[in-house]
Amino acid sequence: MKWEVRVSYKRGVQDPEGESTLYALKMLGFDRVKDVHTAKLFIIEGDYSREDVEKMCRRLLANPVSQDYEIRRVD
């Protein structure tokens, strides 16, 4: 099995990398860019259920105070 885990700052927690990217895109003339948020993607291969992958997120991949995660099975 192959899982994709996307970890990003919660909405409401400032995402400085996203803000800098927004600034740089506008500088390059992409005026219609409204907002940019960054995320980190983990691709995890192994015989694990969705519940197990959720445990991985809670225990290691995300800090539940500042970050959200999304899990997607990709095979």
Place this chain on the structure above:
Amino acid sequence: MKLSEARVLVMRGPGTNCDAETAAAIVELGAKAEVVHVNRFIKGKRSLEEFHGLVIPGGFSFGDRIRSGAIFGKMLSYSLRRELQSFVDEGKPILGICNGFQVLIESGLLPFGEVGEPTLALAKNASARFEDRWVYLRKCNSSLFTLKLKNVSRMPVANAEGRVVLPLGEEKRMLAQLEENHQVALRYCSAEGEVAQGEYPLNPSGSYADIAGLTSPEGTILGMMPHPERAFYRYMYPDWTRGNNEAKGDGYAIFEGMLVYIVERF
């Protein structure tokens, strides 16, 4: 206990790089310091029981992968949980500096002294930069670490993820709880001691409520983003040839407080 008998562990992991100067600070004060890799404890070759105090120094443990301090923090909370919790319960002091603060947050030890899931986060600096600068700090509690610290001190920060984030929507409640327990130890401020109120670069990270350092409710664990070991002697300051010519830097008091407590308590 005599000061010369006090044994302090400077625990390093892969990527720790402030261990030597941190140990040197403790030795300068007259105690024993030993730099030992975390794996020695996990493998059972060494025990935390050998020591009266623990410092987790600055650096980039595990290359800051996943999040700063995350992997080292989980190593402590999963592989050394029992040993570490009894260390805390015995009242032995723990100091986490910079990456060490991040490790203490990720292990759950801060802010509430319980090994487990994190209840607070240190997120990327609001400037989206690695902030390497001297800052002013206002002393906000009288824990064993801050007892001898000046009301306004100056030390350097050097981090990319130093912004304290409290649970969304719960910020005010949690800050009130931290303040009520006297857990806010250090706040970023101006040279005159006025809290930074988020103003950059006085508050270099955009940290919530200008928090630069937190202690556990009992005051025996301190995590701080600034580096006291880099402000140990006055000649470590960029303006050391000007102004006052004291021998000690402001960071001296943090280590002194920790050792005075060990000598009195054990």
